[in-house]
Each structure stands twice: as structure tokens, then as C-alpha cells.
Amino acid sequence: MIIELKDVKKEYVAGGEKIEALKGVNISINRGDFVAITGSSGSGKTTLLSIMGCMETATEGDVRIGNRDVDTYSDREKSLLRANYISFVFQNFALMDKYTAYENIELPLLNAGVKRRERKKRIHWAAEQLGIKDQLEKRPREMSGGQQQRVAIARALASSPQVILADEPTGALDVDNTKKIMEILTDINKCGTAVVVVTHEKEVAAYAKRTIRMEDGCIV
Amino acid sequence: MIKIFILNILRNRVRTLIVLGFSFFSFLTCFYFATNIINNYLQVGQLGAYFGESSSDLYVLKEIYVEDDASAGEDINYTKETIKSHKDILAGGFEQTDAGIDELSVDWRDNYNFIFTDPEYLDIIGFSVSGAELLPFVLDGVTYLPAFVSGKYKDIFEKDQIYTIDRTGAKIIIKGTIENEKWLDGFLDGKTRVVDINDSILVSFPDVDKTDNMTQLSTTGCYYIKGNVDASLVEEIEKTGDERNIKYVLDNVGEIIREQEARDKDTAGFQIKLAITVLICSALTEIAIILAFIFLGQEEFGIKMAFGNSKKQIIAFTITEYLSIMGLAFILSFITENKLISNEQEYMRAPLKSTFYHWATPLVLCIVILTTICISIPSIIYIKKYNPCEMMRDVT
Known part of the structure; x- marks a missing residue:
């Protein structure tokens, strides 16, 4: 079991009003899983993803990552989980504009303490997998949306994570690029990495082995 | 980690340069004012210590008008002899000048620094050598002037050896050495410094100098009178001046020092206010710039x-980054101030450098740390409040 959530609740206070984003969610992500989380806007799917990635903490319930309760992880350990156990792919690519593609891919490897030579090897391997080897010295603004998302996926892939959490990874892409990106994620999944994709597109969800639908903070 | 840190500084070079520029300017202002203020304070303190408790009943004789330069030597000496004739008065002056030594100087450029003084002056200031030790003596019809050499000349002049001053032909005999002694640098006025005399020969005036025009004109302003300086003595001095067409004034040393202290205090007050204003303005500007850049690049934290x-x-990166920029600004301002001091006149350089290294630098270093803390706090608060999930919520 890579990630396991049991009866997880999440509450926010916004504008003095209490909002229940998750109302007792149960989900488990296993090795080799390809899960699509679908649902309308505000259904809680992104909150669920951020709790899975230790970016947020649950108000109630158990969250276990790597068979260990996340509450027992220190902040540094949670950061290290995000550096080499869990990786993210975001809709807006989340690339740092001032850094080259190479340096963007390098970020989690630096944080994981990977040595220089090994970093270089892994970056080139990931770039080759994604077909962006000739783009490594470019900055994000010099690339197309599809290329930027490939760099983002290469960054997620380079640290050899157990799971990739992708939040609307094709939301900013055209049909052609959507297809290519989903094929890349499918290939990654075939190599054993679990993939969790948050999406509201049926075509994207169709690539997943399992689809979870969310409505009003609950899995339906 | 170091790579991320260096990349961050390089990739944010506009912000780095602006912050560096403001910090450099404000630290340089602090260096400049701190060096001057502390130096003035220390030097007034040294002046007080140099004259000791006697400064309140100590007066300095200054000539403000001389009609006949040709006879000025004899005329001024006439006044001095009149003053010395008072048994309850201790009076003496000095002159600092270069002179050659017949036995040592190869050519006219080969000069030594001399302090010619009235022996009584040493008793006024409480020097390590007493006035009596400097009194001339006659042997076989020749007058010898006992002399004391300081640090730099110790290995050049031999004890009990006789040397001849080329300008006057006066014979000096080395009686000993003086170590770490202070002397007044020239006339006593608002800019007077107490300096180390590590390269001087201390000796009494040769007879010929007592009526020499240049020497005597140089000593007024450095001629001190201690004791019962009452109205009758002042009147008597003025009378000797009137007889020889010289106009004298007598100033109280204690008052001169107090006036200097007051002037320095006023200047210091203004400079401190200016330095604080510059520092606060530049720190606020830096905070605004840093926050603007953080706000613009907040997604980077999330990533x-x-x-x-x-x-x-x-947060540790951010503080280290600011500390590095501040450190660089500190080093640049240190080098600039050091250069500025090196361009000062020679007599000012040593005390300014000493103050700069020993006082201004630690003080400015504290200011650097304080400024770094001040400009870091808003950034730290902002980063602490930042929720990385904002990055995800923006787009879904």
C-alpha cells in the first residue's frame, strides 16, 4: 500500500464560514494503480490530492503513506517524501520561469540529496523518456504548453517516485497534447509507478484502470 | 542546496542589485558617520587626557597680528621671557620640524623629525621625561642639548652619542628613549589631534632658535601658560605685545576643549539623525522591494x-540569501570607506583607521545584522502564512 486514507475529513474556515471539503473519504492507492478522480469543481478532488501529497493535513481520519501514519512524520520527512516518494504534476505545469528545463527537473533531486553525476544521469533519462532532450537548456516561456507539461512530468519522473499525483495535467492542453501526455502517464504506470489523476474530462479518466467519482466532499 | 541558493541569487539579480545598492549606500553612510563621530569623541577624550586636570588653569598664547616679521623672533621671545619671569607661572611651547644630522644625513633630503620644546612644557603636560632631564648643560665651553628618541629612531641613534643639527649647529646628546608617547599635533584648535610620536627626537630649543623668526612664529599657538593667570598677567602680556607691535590673545585650554566637545556633539547629533534616516529609508525600500518580488514569485515557494x-x-534560504547580500554590501562599503580614509591627509589617517577598524566596523556589523533581521521578518511572516495548496487551488 502506497497511500491509504481512512474516513478522512477536511474542514476550512473561509470568510468566517466553515466549509467541509472532505466528509469522510476512504481510498487506497497500491503499487501499479492508475486512478482517476473525477468530479465537478468544488467537489473536493484537489483537496484530496493535496492531503495524499502531504501538502495539507486532514482535520480528522487516518492518512498512511508508506505504511506509516503521516502524523508521525516530521516536516522534514514530509518534505523528503515529496522529493522522492510522491511527485506532482500540475495543470499550470508549475515550472519556475527563471530556471531552465534542466534546472526545473533537477529541483526534487537536489532536495533528495542525489549526487551531481546521478542527477545528470536521471535528468537525461527522464528527458529522453519524454522526448525533450533538446529542450533542456530552454526556459519554460520558450516552450509550448505541451513541452512544458512534458518537462513537468520529467521532473515528476526523475526522482523515481512510487506515485505521481497529477492535478488536471491536461487542463491547459489541446486534444493532441492531451493524448500524448496521457499516453506518457500510461507508459510510466506500466513501469510500476502508481498514477493518480484528478480530472473532470471523461477522455482523460478513460486511461485510468480505476475511476473514483467525487461529489460534495464524498466518494460516490 | 548551495546550488539552489546560488541559482536563486543569480536568477533574482534585479532584486539582488537593488537591495545590494541600497544596503551599500546606507552601510557606507553608517561607516562614514560612525568613524567620524567616534573619532571626534575619542580625540577630544585624548586631548583632555593629554592636558590632564590642568586644562582649566592652562592657557594658550596665540599671536593674531605681527607688524614686523623680521624682528618677530626677538619680539615674541621678549614676551615669553616676561611671562617666565613670574615665579608662580609655568610656561613653555614647542615646534615640530624636520632637520638634518651632520653625522647621519647623506644629503639635504635626509631629514629627521624633531620636536623642539621648552623643558617647562614637559612639566605642564606631565610627560614621561621631566623638564629637568631636558635642560641643556655646558661642557668644555660647548652647550649640549639632552635628547630622547622614540621607537623608529631607536636603532639609528646611539645612547650617549653626540650629534649635530645641521641647520643650527647645535649639539645634541642622546640620553634615552621614549615609548608610546603622545604629543599634540600642531596648534590647539577645533581640529587638533593627539598623535603618537613614534618617529621623533625630543630636544629643547637651541639658543639660536629662541630668537629665530620662523621658530618663534611657529610656537605661538603652541605656547602654554599654567598657573596664576590673572588680569595683571594678561595686561602685562598685552603690554609687551604693544611695545613690539604684536597682538596676542590668551585662550583657556579647558574652554577650547569644551567648545570642541560641544561642536562635535552638535555634528554627531546631526550625523546620527541623518544615518538613521538613511538606514530606515533604505531598509523600508528594501522590505517593499523584497515583498513585491516575493509576491510576484510566490508560486515558486509552492513549487x-x-x-x-x-x-x-x-525561510533558512531566504535569511541566508539576505545575509549574503547584506554581507556583500558590508564588504563593499568597508572597502570604500577604507579607500576614503586612505585618501585623507596623513596626520588624519592613523587615528581614523584605528577608529574605523576598532569601533566603526563592529558597530556597522551590528547594524548589518539588525538590518538583516528587520528586512527578513516581513518575508518570514509572509512565507510562514503561505499555503502551498494555493498553487493548486488557483487552477482547479
């Missing part, structure tokens, strides 16, 4: 957190 940085690490 860094999503890929393995903790908030603590990002």
Missing part, C-alpha cells in the same frame, strides 16, 4: 514545497 523543500528550509 519548492511540492518538490521537497520544507517551509523551514525556505
Whole structure:
């Protein structure tokens, strides 16, 4: 079991009003899983993803990552989980504009303490997998949306994570690029990495082995 | 980690340069004012210590008008002899000048620094050598002037050896050495410094100098009178001046020092206010610039957190980054101020450098740390409040 959530609740206070984003969610992500989380806007799917990635903490319930309760992880350990156990792919690519593609891919490897030579090897391997080897010295603004998302996926892939959490990874892409990106994620999944994709597109969800639908903070 | 840190500084070079520029300017202002203020304070203190408790009943004789330069030597000496004739008065002056030594100087450029003084002057200031030790003596019809050499000349002049001053032909005999002694640098006025005399020969005036025009004109302003200086003595001095067409004034040393202290205090007050204003303005500008850049690049925090940085690490990076920029600004301002002091006149250089290294630098270093803390706090608060999930919510 890579990630396991049991009866997880999440509450926010916004504008003095209490909002229940998750109302007792149960989900488990296993090795080799390809899960699509679908649902309308505000259904809680992104909150669920951020709790899975230790970016947020649950108000109630158990969250276990790597068979260990996340509450027992220190902040540094949670950061290290995000550096080499869990990786993210975001809709807006989340690339740092001032850094080259190479340096963007390098970020989690630096944080994981990977040595220089090994970093270089892994970056080139990931770039080759994604077909962006000739783009490594470019900055994000010099690339197309599809290329930027490939760099983002290469960054997620380079640290050899157990799971990739992708939040609307094709939301900013055209049909052609959507297809290519989903094929890349499918290939990654075939190599054993679990993939969790948050999406509201049926075509994207169709690539997943399992689809979870969310409505009003609950899995339906 | 070091790579991320260096990349961050380089990739944010506009912000780095602006902050560096403001910091450099404000630290240089602090260096400049701190060096001057502390130096003035220390030097007035040294002046007080140099004259000791006697400064309140100590007066300095200054000539403000001389009608006949040709007879000025004899005329001024006439006044001095009149003053010395008072048994309850201790009076003496000095002159600092270069002179050659017949036995040592190869050519006219080969000069030595001399302090010619009235022996009584040493008793006024409480020097390590007493006035009596400097009194001339006659042997076989020749007058010898006992002399004392300081540090730099110790190995050049031999004890009990006789040397001849080329300008006057006066014979000096080395009686000993003086170590770490202070002397007044020239006339006593608002700019007077107490300096180390590590390269001087201390000797009494040769007879010929007592009526020499240049020497005597040089000593007024450095001629001190201690004791019962009452109205009758002042009147008597003025009378000797009137007889020889010289106009004298007598100033109280204690008052001169107090006036200097007051002037320095006023200047210091203004400079401190100016330095604080510059410092606060530049710190506020830096905070505004840094926050603007943080706000514009806030997504970067989210990305860094999503890929393995903790908030603590990002805060540590931020502080280290500011500390590096401030450190660089400190080094640049240190080098600039050092250069500025090197361009000062020679007599000012040593005390200014000493104050700069021993006082201004630690003080400005404290200001650097304080400024770094001040400009870091708003950034730290902002980063602490930042929720990396904002990055995800923006787009879904």
C-alpha cells in the first residue's frame, strides 16, 4: 500500500464560514494503480490530492503513506517524501520561469540529496523518456504548453517516485497534447509507478484502470 | 542546496542589485558617520587626557597680528621671557620640524623629525621625561642639548652619542628613549589631534632658535601658560605685545576643549539623525522591494514545497540569501570607506583607521545584522502564512 486514507475529513474556515471539503473519504492507492478522480469543481478532488501529497493535513481520519501514519512524520520527512516518494504534476505545469528545463527537473533531486553525476544521469533519462532532450537548456516561456507539461512530468519522473499525483495535467492542453501526455502517464504506470489523476474530462479518466467519482466532499 | 541558493541569487539579480545598492549606500553612510563621530569623541577624550586636570588653569598664547616679521623672533621671545619671569607661572611651547644630522644625513633630503620644546612644557603636560632631564648643560665651553628618541629612531641613534643639527649647529646628546608617547599635533584648535610620536627626537630649543623668526612664529599657538593667570598677567602680556607691535590673545585650554566637545556633539547629533534616516529609508525600500518580488514569485515557494523543500528550509534560504547580500554590501562599503580614509591627509589617517577598524566596523556589523533581521521578518511572516495548496487551488 502506497497511500491509504481512512474516513478522512477536511474542514476550512473561509470568510468566517466553515466549509467541509472532505466528509469522510476512504481510498487506497497500491503499487501499479492508475486512478482517476473525477468530479465537478468544488467537489473536493484537489483537496484530496493535496492531503495524499502531504501538502495539507486532514482535520480528522487516518492518512498512511508508506505504511506509516503521516502524523508521525516530521516536516522534514514530509518534505523528503515529496522529493522522492510522491511527485506532482500540475495543470499550470508549475515550472519556475527563471530556471531552465534542466534546472526545473533537477529541483526534487537536489532536495533528495542525489549526487551531481546521478542527477545528470536521471535528468537525461527522464528527458529522453519524454522526448525533450533538446529542450533542456530552454526556459519554460520558450516552450509550448505541451513541452512544458512534458518537462513537468520529467521532473515528476526523475526522482523515481512510487506515485505521481497529477492535478488536471491536461487542463491547459489541446486534444493532441492531451493524448500524448496521457499516453506518457500510461507508459510510466506500466513501469510500476502508481498514477493518480484528478480530472473532470471523461477522455482523460478513460486511461485510468480505476475511476473514483467525487461529489460534495464524498466518494460516490 | 548551495546550488539552489546560488541559482536563486543569480536568477533574482534585479532584486539582488537593488537591495545590494541600497544596503551599500546606507552601510557606507553608517561607516562614514560612525568613524567620524567616534573619532571626534575619542580625540577630544585624548586631548583632555593629554592636558590632564590642568586644562582649566592652562592657557594658550596665540599671536593674531605681527607688524614686523623680521624682528618677530626677538619680539615674541621678549614676551615669553616676561611671562617666565613670574615665579608662580609655568610656561613653555614647542615646534615640530624636520632637520638634518651632520653625522647621519647623506644629503639635504635626509631629514629627521624633531620636536623642539621648552623643558617647562614637559612639566605642564606631565610627560614621561621631566623638564629637568631636558635642560641643556655646558661642557668644555660647548652647550649640549639632552635628547630622547622614540621607537623608529631607536636603532639609528646611539645612547650617549653626540650629534649635530645641521641647520643650527647645535649639539645634541642622546640620553634615552621614549615609548608610546603622545604629543599634540600642531596648534590647539577645533581640529587638533593627539598623535603618537613614534618617529621623533625630543630636544629643547637651541639658543639660536629662541630668537629665530620662523621658530618663534611657529610656537605661538603652541605656547602654554599654567598657573596664576590673572588680569595683571594678561595686561602685562598685552603690554609687551604693544611695545613690539604684536597682538596676542590668551585662550583657556579647558574652554577650547569644551567648545570642541560641544561642536562635535552638535555634528554627531546631526550625523546620527541623518544615518538613521538613511538606514530606515533604505531598509523600508528594501522590505517593499523584497515583498513585491516575493509576491510576484510566490508560486515558486509552492513549487519548492511540492518538490521537497520544507517551509523551514525556505525561510533558512531566504535569511541566508539576505545575509549574503547584506554581507556583500558590508564588504563593499568597508572597502570604500577604507579607500576614503586612505585618501585623507596623513596626520588624519592613523587615528581614523584605528577608529574605523576598532569601533566603526563592529558597530556597522551590528547594524548589518539588525538590518538583516528587520528586512527578513516581513518575508518570514509572509512565507510562514503561505499555503502551498494555493498553487493548486488557483487552477482547479
